[in-house]
Amino acid sequence: DTAVSQTPKYLVTQMGNDKSIKCEQNLGHDTMYWYKQDSKKFLKIMFSYNNKELIINETVPNRFSPKSPDKAHLNLHINSLELGDSAVYFCASRITQGAWNSPLHFGNGTRLTVT
């Protein structure tokens, strides 16, 4: 069983479109993240939710809107896609329960290409 699963795995779309990426974890973790890995392989945090509450919101354009309907799901909606949004987006989760010393478990990534 996949622990952290993302869909879709590949997403090719045109500039200006709106798209969503979904993430689900079945590990019982209470904190979920979105990271963006660009062509230079730099893994940059975007958002984090703890028990459905937004706790980290890095300097991400407001075209990106995360939503966490419950603590097992964290989706990412992107409006008005731009060429620079092309990257691999990784969802991740961890168990925290107030102690921030547990590792992240990553999903297998969504490769977004904007043309």
Added chain:
Amino acid sequence: RKEVEQDPGPFNVPEGATVAFNCTYSNSASQSFFWYRQDCRKEPKLLMSVYSSGNEDGRFTAQLNRASQYISLLIRDSKLSDSATYLCGFGNEKLTFGTGTRLTIIP
């Protein structure tokens, strides 16, 4: 000072050799430290957590130096299958990653 500094490599090392790399961090309040391995076109996977007293897992040894704010990873008797990019990660509620060190083991 950058949040994290990691030598991008590439490190090209003969099979059987020992290789080590470091990662320095700027946030002295960091509580958690990790090494991840990322294969080409795959997701990062946890290699090992790094504890204050240092820890070992088979051929891999990780160490933390809080005074100098760096973590290290030592790989002994390197195997071809160790070829990958190694990412350091640290922080608290926010985990920040280095840019990765690319390692290639040469037969």
